[in-house]
Each structure stands twice: as C-alpha cells, then as structure tokens.
Amino acid sequence: MTEETAGYRFPPVTALVASGLVAVGVLLFMFVHEGLLVVAGFGAFGPGVLRELGWLGGLDEFQRQAAHRAGYHAYLVGGLAAVLVVSALRGFGPDTGISTDWITLILVVLWITWLFSTLLTYWGARMTAKRVLLTFGSFWAVFVIAMLVSEQWEEVSPGQTALAILWAVLLVVPFFVLAWLAGRRPRMAGLLLLGVAAVVSVVLFPTWAGGSLDWSSVLLTATLLLVPLVGSGIALLREGARATFTCPRPDSPRSTTLSS
Amino acid sequence: MDSRNKVTNRVRDFRGQVDGMTQQDLADRVGVTRQTIISIEGGRYNPSVALALRLAQTFGVPVENLFQLSEEEHHD
Numbered sequence: 279m280t281e282e283t284a285g286y287r288f289p290p291v292t293a294l295v296a297s298g299l300v301a302v303g304v305l306l307f308m309f310v311h312e313g314l315l316v317v318a319g320f321g322a323f324g325p326g327v328l329r330e331l332g333w334l335g336g337l338d339e340f341q342r343q344a345a346h347r348a349g350y351h352a353y354l355v356g357g358l359a360a361v362l363v364v365s366a367l368r369g370f371g372p373d374t375g376i377s378t379d380w381i382t383l384i385l386v387v388l389w390i391t392w393l394f395s396t397l398l399t400y401w402g403a404r405m406t407a408k409r410v411l412l413t414f415g416s417f418w419a420v421f422v423i424a425m426l427v428s429e430q431w432e433e434v435s436p437g438q439t440a441l442a443i444l445w446a447v448l449l450v451v452p453f454f455v456l457a458w459l460a461g462r463r464p465r466m467a468g469l470l471l472l473g474v475a476a477v478v479s480v481v482l483f484p485t486w487a488g489g490s491l492d493w494s495s496v497l498l499t500a501t502l503l504l505v506p507l508v509g510s511g512i513a514l515l516r517e518g519a520r521a522t523f524t525c526p527r528p529d530s531p532r533s534t535t536l537s538s
Numbered sequence: 539m540d541s542r543n544k545v546t547n548r549v550r551d552f553r554g555q556v557d558g559m560t561q562q563d564l565a566d567r568v569g570v571t572r573q574t575i576i577s578i579e580g581g582r583y584n585p586s587v588a589l590a591l592r593l594a595q596t597f598g599v600p601v602e603n604l605f606q607l608s609e610e611e612h613h614d
Contacts, residue, residue, distance in 0.1 A: 340574035340583050 292336055296321045332516055353392055360385040379494035387501055394509045403513035407460040407467065410506045415453030422446040460510070465518030471511030475504050544608040550579040552597040552604065568592040 303318025326345065328334035337345065364378045364385065397406045426446060452474070459467040483500060553559050561575040568589060577583035578593075584605075585593065594601040 338570040338574050339586050339589060340577055341571065343583070 290336055292325050292334065296325050299324070331512065353388060357385065357388050357392075360388070377494070379492070379498075383494050383498050383501065386498055387505075390501065390505050394505060398509075398513055403510070403517035404461050404464055407464075407471070407510035407514050408457045410510055411453045411457035411460060414506065415450055415457065418453060419450045422450055460514055463518075464514040468511045468514030468516075468518060471507050471514065475507040475511060478503060478507070545584050545605055546581065546608050547578060547605045549575070549593060549604060552599065553579075556597070564593075564596065567596050 299321025300318045301321075303315060303321060306314035306317055325334060326349075329337065329342075329345075360381050364381050367378045367381075394406075394410075397410070400406075401409065423446075426442065456467055456470060456474075459470070479500070483496070549564075553561070553564055561579070562572045565572045565575045569592070570589065574583065574585075574589075578585055590601050590605055594604050597604065
C-alpha cells in the first residue's frame with residue numbers, strides 16, 4: 279500500500295469566507311447589535327444556498343452526498359424539536375405567555391421545503407411545476423366557484439355578475455396556462471412564475487400586512503403561496519438553461535445528458 | 539436481489555500497484571477530493587457510475603475489476 283505523502287492543503291476560499299462571516303457575525307451580535315446575527319447566518323447558510331441554486335461549485339459527489347445527508351438529519355431533528363416545543367407550549371399553553379406562531383412558521387417552512395425538494399427530485403422541474411400549478415389552480419377554482427355560488431345574485435346587476443365571473447376566470451386560468459407552459463417552455467414559464475411571485479409579494483403582501491392579520495399569519499400565508507411559485511420558477515429556469523436534450527414533451531420518454 | 543448488497547472495491551490495491559501514487563494523486567487524476575478517495579477505499583462510500591468509470595480508466599482496467607458485489611449477496 280502506498281503511504282500518504284500529501285501535505286496540508288489550504289482550505290478553499292468559500293470555506294474561509296463563510297467561516298469569517300460566521301465569526302464576524304457572532305462578534306457583531308455580541309458587541310454591536312443583536313440583529314447583526316444575520317451576518318453569521320449568511321456565512322452558515324449562504325454557501326449551501328448558492329450551491330443548491332447552481333451558482334457555486336466546489337464540492338465533489340461525496341461531499342455533496344455528505345451535505346445532503348447532514349441536511350436531512352438537520353431537517354428531522356429540527357422538525358421534531360419544533361413540533362415538541364409547539365406541542366408543549368400549546369399543551370401547557372396559556373400560562374407560559376409564549377407565542378408559538380413563529381415556531382409554527384419555521385415548522386411550515388421546513389415541511390414545505392422538504393416536500394417541494396422531494397417532488398423536484400422524484401418528478402423533475404417540469405412535472406413538479408405542472409402538478410403544483412394544477413393543484414393551485416384547482417384549489418383556486420373550487421374557492422372561486424364556492425364564492426360565486428354563495429353570492430346573492432338577485433341583488434346585483436347583470437354587468438356586475440359578468441364582471442365577477444370574468445374576475446374569477448382571470449384568477450384561475452393563469453395557473454392552468456402556466457402549467458401547460460411549464461412542460462413546453464420551461465424558461466418562459468419560470469420567468470412568468472417569478473413575475474407572479476413578485477406581483478404577489480408587492481401587491482398582496484402589504485395588503486395582508488396592513489390588515490387584521492398578525493405578522494406570523496401573513497408570513498405563513500406568504501410561505502405557502504410563494505415557496506411553490508418561486509421554487510417552481512427557479513427550477514424551471516435552471517431546467518431551461520441546461521436543456522441540452524431535444525425532446526420538449528414532459529410525458530414522453532426523453533434522452534438526457536447525465537453530468538458527473 | 540435487495541438493497542443489502544455490499545459493494546467491495548480494490549481501489550487501494552490498484553493504487554498500490556502504481557509507483558508512488560498517493561490518495562491525493564489519484565484524487566487529482568479523477569477530479570475529486572482526497573477525502574472521497576479515503577471513503578471509497580474504506581468502503582464507506584460507493585462512487586457514482588461516472589466516478590467509478592473514471593477510476594477504472596485511470597488504472598486501465600474494466601470497472602468490474604475495480605468494483606464487485608460481495609459474496610454476502612441477498613436474493614429475495
């Protein structure tokens with residue numbers, strides 16, 4: 279057996295920058311302002327996020343597998359701990375005076391991210407986006423139909439009725455159009471999805487926040503709405519960018535280029 | 539055949555047959571980190587098909603000479 283002779287290798291730049299941010303962030307948190315803990319957060323989670331987005335390389339397949347395994351373990355332990363904390367606080371609740379809404383929000387973020395990531399792995403970007411959008415559209419359709427049925431139509435004019443139906447159709451149809459587009463024009467569908475997510479954020483978010491809902495409920499709703507939209511959008515854009523194969527139909531067998 | 543199949547490999551043996559080849563040398567040749575080679579040689583990590591083929595190519599042998607299913611194979 280050949281003995282090891284390789285000497286010490288300097289850590290990669292990414293690891294140095296990330297470690298530096300964590301150290302600086304902790305110091306800023308301790309001595310300057312507690313809100314600056316976010317700097318440590320960038321160091322701890324930033325490289326992983328950038329790698330998952332495909333904007334940062336540097337890990338080989340074994341390191342990626344180790345990172346994914348560690349992430350899954352963190353998800354299980356973090357999720358379990360959050361559930362236990364929420365259950366305990368709700369169970370022995372009112373006296374503690376501690377709100378569990380924010381922990382519930384983190385739990386929802388964990389769960390929906392896990393679910394979405396699993397769907398992307400199982401089905402790929404196009405099929406996941408298509409099914410997510412069809413599900414969204416169907417829920418909207420049921421919601422809109424229920425609203426229309428429950429309206430007192432005898433009290434409104436035919437013009438207003440037509441406007442209400444048109445508005446309902448305008449709310450539902452884009453989801454089905456985007457679902458159709460996701461299978462055929464992933465890049466365009468991805469851009470449109472990010473656009474929809476931006477409009478939702480800019481238009482609806484301040485409306486919700488200014489209403490009677492508290493912040494945790496607003497963020498919870500935004501998470502449930504935006505994570506699938508933004509996630510599908512980014513996944514479709516990446517799919518469109520690396521689509522070197524020439525078969526756009528998602529339902530048919532396709533030839534793929536495997537990258538190592 | 540179930541998922542309890544154990545894959546064994548002779549990467550360490552083949553590397554030893556090449557004069558002076560360290561784990562780092564092999565890692566550089568196939569484009570991974572030394573830790574990955576250590577894990578493969580230690581049997582803690584089964585490489586992807588692409589990496590297995592690159593390793594076999596490096597030693598100039600068929601991939602099945604480098605990786606084998608162990609005798610403890612289970613058939614269900």
